[in-house]
Amino acid sequence: xxxxxxxxxxALREAVRDLLASACPPSxxxxxxxxxxxxxxxxxxxxxxxxxxxxxxxxxxxDEVDLVSLLEETGYAAVPLPVxxxxxxxxxxxxxxxxxxxxxxxxxxxxxxxxxxxGLVPYGRRATLVLHLDGPAAWLSTLDGAVDETTVDGSxxxxxxxxxxxxxxxxxxxLVGLAxxxxxxxxxxxxxxxxxxxxxxxxxxxxxxRQFGVPVGSFQAVKHHLADALVRLEFAAPxxxxxxxxxxxxxxxxxxxxxxxxLLATEAxxxxxxxxxxxHGAIGYTVEYDLHLYAKRAWAVAATCDTDAHxxxxxxxxxxxxxxx
Amino acid sequence: xxxDLTDTASEAAFRAEARxxxxxxxxxxxxxxxxxxxxxxxxxxxxxxxxxxxxxxxSWPERYGGRDASLWEWLIFEEEYHAAGAPQRVTQxxxxxxxxxxxxxxxxxxxxxxxxxMAAAEDLWCQGWSEPEAGSDLAGIRSTAVRDEAAGGWRLxxxxxxxxxxxxxxxxxxxxxxxxxxxxxxxxxxxxxxLDAPGVTVRGFGRLDGDEGxxxxxxxxxxxxxxxxxxxxxxxxxxxxATTGSExxxxxxxxxxxxxxxxxxxxxxxxxxxxxxxxxxxxxxxWMGARAYHLYTLxxxxxxxxxxxxxxxxxxxxxxxxxxxxxxxxxxxxxxxxEARVDAAWxxxxxxxxxxxxxxxxxEIQRTIVAERVLGLxxxxx
Numbered sequence: 001x002x003x004x005x006x007x008x009x010x011a012l013r014e015a016v017r018d019l020l021a022s023a024c025p026p027s028x029x030x031x032x033x034x035x036x037x038x039x040x041x042x043x044x045x046x047x048x049x050x051x052x053x054x055x056x057x058x059x060x061x062x063d064e065v066d067l068v069s070l071l072e073e074t075g076y077a078a079v080p081l082p083v084x085x086x087x088x089x090x091x092x093x094x095x096x097x098x099x100x101x102x103x104x105x106x107x108x109x110x111x112x113x114x115x116x117x118x119g120l121v122p123y124g125r126r127a128t129l130v131l132h133l134d135g136p137a138a139w140l141s142t143l144d145g146a147v148d149e150t151t152v153d154g155s156x157x158x159x160x161x162x163x164x165x166x167x168x169x170x171x172x173x174x175l176v177g178l179a180x181x182x183x184x185x186x187x188x189x190x191x192x193x194x195x196x197x198x199x200x201x202x203x204x205x206x207x208x209x210r211q212f213g214v215p216v217g218s219f220q221a222v223k224h225h226l227a228d229a230l231v232r233l234e235f236a237a238p239x240x241x242x243x244x245x246x247x248x249x250x251x252x253x254x255x256x257x258x259x260x261x262x263l264l265a266t267e268a269x270x271x272x273x274x275x276x277x278x279x280h281g282a283i284g285y286t287v288e289y290d291l292h293l294y295a296k297r298a299w300a301v302a303a304t305c306d307t308d309a310h311x312x313x314x315x316x317x318x319x320x321x322x323x324x325x
Numbered sequence: 326x327x328x329d330l331t332d333t334a335s336e337a338a339f340r341a342e343a344r345x346x347x348x349x350x351x352x353x354x355x356x357x358x359x360x361x362x363x364x365x366x367x368x369x370x371x372x373x374x375x376x377x378x379x380x381x382x383x384s385w386p387e388r389y390g391g392r393d394a395s396l397w398e399w400l401i402f403e404e405e406y407h408a409a410g411a412p413q414r415v416t417q418x419x420x421x422x423x424x425x426x427x428x429x430x431x432x433x434x435x436x437x438x439x440x441x442x443m444a445a446a447e448d449l450w451c452q453g454w455s456e457p458e459a460g461s462d463l464a465g466i467r468s469t470a471v472r473d474e475a476a477g478g479w480r481l482x483x484x485x486x487x488x489x490x491x492x493x494x495x496x497x498x499x500x501x502x503x504x505x506x507x508x509x510x511x512x513x514x515x516x517x518x519x520l521d522a523p524g525v526t527v528r529g530f531g532r533l534d535g536d537e538g539x540x541x542x543x544x545x546x547x548x549x550x551x552x553x554x555x556x557x558x559x560x561x562x563x564x565x566x567a568t569t570g571s572e573x574x575x576x577x578x579x580x581x582x583x584x585x586x587x588x589x590x591x592x593x594x595x596x597x598x599x600x601x602x603x604x605x606x607x608x609x610x611x612w613m614g615a616r617a618y619h620l621y622t623l624x625x626x627x628x629x630x631x632x633x634x635x636x637x638x639x640x641x642x643x644x645x646x647x648x649x650x651x652x653x654x655x656x657x658x659x660x661x662x663x664e665a666r667v668d669a670a671w672x673x674x675x676x677x678x679x680x681x682x683x684x685x686x687x688x689e690i691q692r693t694i695v696a697e698r699v700l701g702l703x704x705x706x707x
Contacts, residue, residue: 001336001397002329003620004627009327065328203700218703223696224689230700231641238620239613245328260613314609318591323599 003238005069013069016051020077023047026290029297032080032155041126045081049110053083057092059108064088064185068244071186072237075193078297080155082115082123084186090114090131093138093179097170101140103129114140116183117161118304120149124159132164133180136173139164153296181247181258184310187301188240188258188265194298195233195265195272201291202226202276205283222279229268229275236264256317259310266305269298330623332401339394340401346378347409358673359415360538365493368415372446382420382444389436390444396626403581408588415490419443419450423498426515426568430556439517453485453499453518453542454565460487461690463500464509464562468544470501470516478550479503481516481524484543487684491540492529495520498568500561513561517553518544534676569686570639578646580619586653586674587615593671594660607656614649621645637698640691647681647688654678 005013023044031040048054053070056062062070067088074083086107091114094104106112106128115127124130124146132139146159170176203226206217216222243261246254273295277284284291315322332340356371357364375381376390384399385391394402414420420443427436442448459465468483481501488497497518504512520527524547529537556564594600594608622642629635654675658665665672682688696702 001332001400001623002327002627003623004327004631006327199700203702207701207703214705215703217696218705219707220689220693223700223702224692226700226702227644227692227695230695231644234641235617235621235645238624239617241328241624242330242620245330260616263610264613264617311606311609314613315605318595318609318612320591320594320605320608321599322605323601 003241009066009069012066013073016053016070016073017076019047019051020073020079024077024079026293029078029080029155029290029293032157034154041080044079045110045113048079048081048083054087054091054110054113055108056087058095058104064182064244064248065241068185068189068241071189072193072196072240075190075297075301076197078155078194078197078294080123080126080157082113082127084183084190085116085123085127085131086112086114088186089116089179089182090129092182093131093169093175096175097172100169103140120151120156120158121146121161122156122158122300122304124161125157130161130164131169131179133176133183136176137168137171138176138179139166140169151300153300155293155297156300177255178247178250181254184258184262184305185240185243185247187305188236188243188261190301191265191269191298192233192237192240194294194301195229195236195269197294198269198272198276198291198298199226199229199233201294202279205280209281216279216281225275225279229272232264232268232271236261236268239264253317256314259313262305262310263307263314266302266307270302273298327627336397336401339398340405343380343402343405344409346380347405347411350374350378351409351411355410355670356412358534358536359413360490360532360534360536362493362537365415365490368412369446369449371412372414372416376445381416381446382424382440385424385440385444389440396630400579400581400622400626403579404584405581407579407581407585410585415493416443416446416449418452418489418494419448419496422452422568423450426498426555426564429567430515430560430564434552435517435555448496449490449494450496450498451488451491451494451520451540452568453488453497455487456484457486461687463565463686464513466500466502466513468499468501469505470503470514470549472503473548476548476550478548479514479516479554481518481544481547481549484541486539486541488540488542489538489684491520491542492527492537497542498555500565503558503561507559510562512559513565514558515555515561515564516549517555518547518549522547522549524548532676533679534673570635578642580615580622583615583618583646583649583653586650587612590653590657590660593657597660600660604656604660607652607659611649611653611656614645614652618642618646618649637694640686640694641699643685644688644691644695647678650678650681651675 028040028044031037052060056067071084091107103112113127114129114131115121115124117130117132121130130141141164145162149158149160151158206222207215209216240261243257246257276291280291283289356367359365359368379392382391383394383402387393454463456466470479470481473480485499497520500513501516502512503514524545526543527540529540532538590608591612657671658675697704
């Protein structure tokens with residue numbers, strides 16, 4: 001048994017973290033909100049492309065284990081672009097289906113971004129293609145007929161698109177299932193990253209903010225909230241990494257493990273958001289302070305996770321029958 | 326790839342050997358509670374069988390009765406042990422708490438003298454931390470040790486309490502104040518005390534489950550030679566913190582214990598046929614909690630082997646496993662419904678689980694430790 005990272009994995013993660021620290025600070029996440037300067041968001045995609053992230057699976061030869069901590073970093077930075085969707089979901093699916101539309105070169109060159117539909121299409125306005133994963137089949141459509149939608153997380157640039165018609169990209173249920181699991185794993189990894197970011201912001205704040213003559217972070221009530229939030233995150237993260245391993249090895253228990261990761265990460269990120277806002281006090285309830293950028297993203301990503309379906313999948317793996325079934 | 330959550334060939338062989346031995350040797354009928362006098366004696370017999378087959382302390386060096394097992398193998402043994410429904414380890418305070426401290430701070434003489442007898446369940450160790458006025462505030466202990474230069478040792482006086490299985494054990498390890506003038510955390514020394522020494526009185530009393538699992542230990546001018554000081558005079562706090570790290574973290578509460586409990590919960594839920602959605606969700610969440618604990622400890626072992634000391638992270642383990650244990654048992658009692666009132670394995674397990682958030686430092690203390698030493702929040706405050 002081994003459960004650690006290679007030196008290469010650590011180095012890549014640190015490189016991505018450094019890149020995002022400079023290319024995706026809170027000001028760039030803000031710029032992705034309506035009325036912001038989209039050119040800084042475009043510059044961020046160029047920087048990610050320069051690192052080879054869109055072609056991570058094919059060109060760099062990374063698997064889910066290599067990828068998962070990179071995706072966690074994109075969550076930590078709240079990257080307002082479809083990184084998971086393009087790099088971890090669409091690119092490998094296109095490669096596996098022979099890329100009938102010839103989209104992969106554009107993805108690798110950074111010209112083509114793929115968003116994934118799920119009710120809304122997050123980042124649809126910043127994408128050139130939309131991937132629809134629907135049961136046993138997948139479709140690829142353009143943004144024709146897309147309608148903008150206003151979202152709580154204003155950086156989502158979300159749209160609604162018509163249901164796809166015509167030829168599916170693939171009707172291979174296993175490939176589509178794999179793509180859906182990669183999307184779910186990406187969501188779980190981002191949620192862990194977002195949770196860590198909110199916790200870091202809060203720890204920084206409560207060490208500085210003084211009331212009653214002392215830092216508010218010295219009060220037990222605040223400490224205990226933050227300790228609980230940390231424990232949830234720290235115990236969700238290994239489940240996310242284990243799911244990546246199960247997915248990379250196409251192991252039979254991968255569905256159960258991805259769903260476990262999603263459920264633990266969703267709960268951990270929601271608790272981190274709630275704790276972060278509470279421990280900040282009134283400043284956390286403003287749009288001037290940065291915390292809301294990460295909290296709203298966490299809620300948006302969590303909302304894409306169908307908790308009931310994931311619970312049912314773990315229950316089925318454990319052979320537990322529900323009364324309604 | 327350094328993630329591989331399957332057994333290597335040698336780990337698989339180790340697992341198979343442990344499983345085969347346990348299958349052939351675990352008593353078919355559960356033993357009576359090891360926290361009663363009669364049950365304790367039966368458990369000591371079991372411990373001696375484990376020792377004869379060299380399974381009582383697998384991670385120790387062979388010369389002390391172990392197998393030189395790696396941390397991974399130790400985790401595997403624990404998984405198999407609990408999955409087999411094997412008896413509770415009444416030697417745990419010695420083998421899992423005192424022994425790691427002896428390996429870190431003991432002299433060769435102490436290790437040679439104490440470890441083989443501990444592994445063989447000839448000496449049975451209990452813990453002497455808490456006192457009537459010092460529970461969570463361990464540094465507030467008042468029991469004293471006064472120097473007896475002529476006799477080459479110390480004279481111990483005072484009272485210890487909440488001592489698990491103290492009424493049945495043969496030896497106690499604990500903290501005593503050797504320098505009353507020094508600051509609270511200083512002036513403490515870690516002593517190893519035989520409970521049959523003149524001046525020791527032990528009184529057992531009932532826990533929440535009614536078993537006589539607790540004891541008070543009264544010491545009146547009890548002589549302990551210098552050879553039974555562990556880690557140096559005045560070093561008691563530092564040495565004791567190593568033991569509490571083991572107690573809160575990996576060595577006392579391996580994931581195997583909770584994986585097995587979660588599997589039993591799932592089997593119970595399955596046996597009920599169709600479950601109401603809420604109960605099914607409770608069972609699923611408890612199972613996921615056990616899995617999360619398992620995976621977290623695997624990451625932890627990898628980090629430990631890479632030389633990252635556990636330190637305050639062991640407080641995160643303690644918070645997680647103690648609350649998980651309550652969750653697992655609460656879920657089981659809800660599934661059992663009216664049958665939960667029967668005094669049986671799940672109801673007893675539930676009562677025991679309620680001690681988890683209290684012993685080894687209450688969870689309130691652990692949260693403060695995590696906040697201050699892991700997150701770096703300022704000390705003090707209210």
